[in-house]
Amino acid sequence: MRAIALTEYGGPEVLRLSEVEDPVYGPEEVLIRIRAAGVNRADLLQREGRYPPPAPAPKVEIPGLECAGEVAAVGARVGLFRPGQRVAALVPGGGYAEKVAVHERLVWSVPTGLSSTEAAAVPEAFLTAYDALTQQAGLTAGQWVLIHAAAGGVGSAAVQLATWMGTHVVATVGSDEKAAWVRGLGADYVVNYRQQTFLEVIRAYTPGMDAVLDFVGQTYWEDNLESLVPGGVLVVVGTLSGDRVQARLGVLLGRRLTVRGTALRSRPLELRFALVQQFVRRVLPALAQGRLKPLVDATFPLSEAARAHAYMQENRVQGKIVLTV
Ligand SMILES: NC(=O)c1ccc[n+]([C@@H]2O[C@H](COP(=O)([O-])OP(=O)(O)OC[C@H]3O[C@@H](n4cnc5c(N)ncnc54)[C@H](OP(=O)(O)O)[C@@H]3O)[C@@H](O)[C@H]2O)c1
Structure with missing residues (x-):
């Protein structure tokens, strides 16, 4: 698959699209075919080498803490999702890519009224x-x-x-x-x-x-x-x-x-599961009804992640920046 894999740390120019191996998904994981990925301030720090991914360190370091797309495949013990379903997820990394594997309890169904771009602006x-x-x-x-x-x-x-x-x-x-x-x-x-x-x-x-x-x-x-x-x-x-x-x-x-x-990414998995569960029960219905709105300021193709980072660094953003895949 194609992804923004960090091979060096530095300015936005280090964000280059390259060919990497597809992620391997475990028995409780969902493989998502990503359509959109949110950009976060923490991604800028990670790009500079100042916010390493949580242990165990991934073989290839791909930024990206949130995404939306469709389920491409599911692990043997996954009970909540099936291939083809539109989903969004909170991921500990790996969002700037065509695919990502994530535990099913960090994934939720995208309400019908929301596009993938909007859904990717929600998780983090x-x-x-x-x-x-x-x-x-x-x-x-x-x-x-x-x-x-x-x-x-x-x-x-x-x-x-x-x-x-x-x-x-x-x-x-x-x-x-x-x-x-x-x-x-x-x-x-x-x-x-x-x-x-x-x-x-x-x-x-x-x-x-x-x-x-x-x-x-x-x-x-x-x-x-x-x-x-x-x-x-x-x-x-x-x-x-x-x-x-x-x-x-x-x-x-x-x-x-x-x-x-408070920090979300380094929080133990069980605590992140509990938070996602609460969010799905209490907040997602309001997003589905349009009472709360994902606010997307700008979109950039994944290949232009460097431009997206430069834009975030200018501090002009109103809402979220989303990469489209
Ligand atoms: N703890 C966690 O779990 C967690 C999770 C997500 C994000 N965060 C943190 O939350 C912060 C916001 O993230 P975000 O993704 O919402 O960022 P963002 O969309 O880029 O917004 C950041 C805004 O902060 C304002 N700002 C104020 N003082 C600043 C300064 N000294 N330097 C730079 N910007 C300054 C700027 O707006 P004005 O021009 O209006 O001041 C800037 O546009 C980041 O520090 C991020 O790391 C923490």
Whole structure:
């Protein structure tokens, strides 16, 4: 099959299409004929050699954490899927390819209304956002959440999910164009951080945040903690600006704050199975009904993965970038 196999680390130019062996699927695995694969920020780090795939290391390193397509074949013990079925999956790697083998419990059927391109924009963004809002932050209807990088893939899914759950949202973005777009997703307040600090807005218009979903890290550390009400939770989902902070432990102690880190890909398989099961039961029906939407900003053919990465690096994305296969 053809795939983007990493033979060296570096800039977008190292993403080249090559011929590699077809994946071998195990008894509990589904072999997917990929039609579309989502691009994630983590893929950029992997390309640079800064985000190695989880052990055991694959023979050929192919990026790609999510995909959609049809079932090409199933292992002997697979009970949930049959060849020909349209599916999407959360994969630990291997999405930038024509085929991938994945455990059946990380796969789900694509609702009829969604194209493969839309379905491929869902797994990583919606599962990460859903998990962060519910399991990590424990948010419920009527509470407040601050969502950074809100026009990004995970951020835009988080704004939609939080609004759908009845949670009030303050969002941050880096341009007025993004701000208007995120307002359209249901956020109560959107801050263009180039013009105003989010802390000003939170203090002026809200009772304080019950939780913060942070992708930025270092530069937002102090203001994130200042945003929280007593007992609030800071969920560290990404560290785009760096991961070094100076902590004033007295602030955590005095206001009973919780700081939680989360990572999807390195989570034990059983925990990923459980999350997928919850997502299929609770969130997928809303995607099928159009109450939640996969938001695809741009598509590129798999052979142009380098252009897709360069585009993501420009930070202009509103929603997701998808590679078509
Ligand atoms: N923990 C997990 O399991 C998990 C899972 C998925 C993703 N993530 C992480 O979540 C983050 C977002 O991923 P994504 O795929 O949604 O990315 P994305 O679509 O590329 O969005 C990222 C956005 O972050 C904003 N940003 C703010 N500060 C930045 C900075 N210092 N450097 C670069 N961008 C900055 C930019 O928007 P503005 O111009 O509007 O600021 C950028 O467009 C990444 O750090 C990723 O690694 C973690």
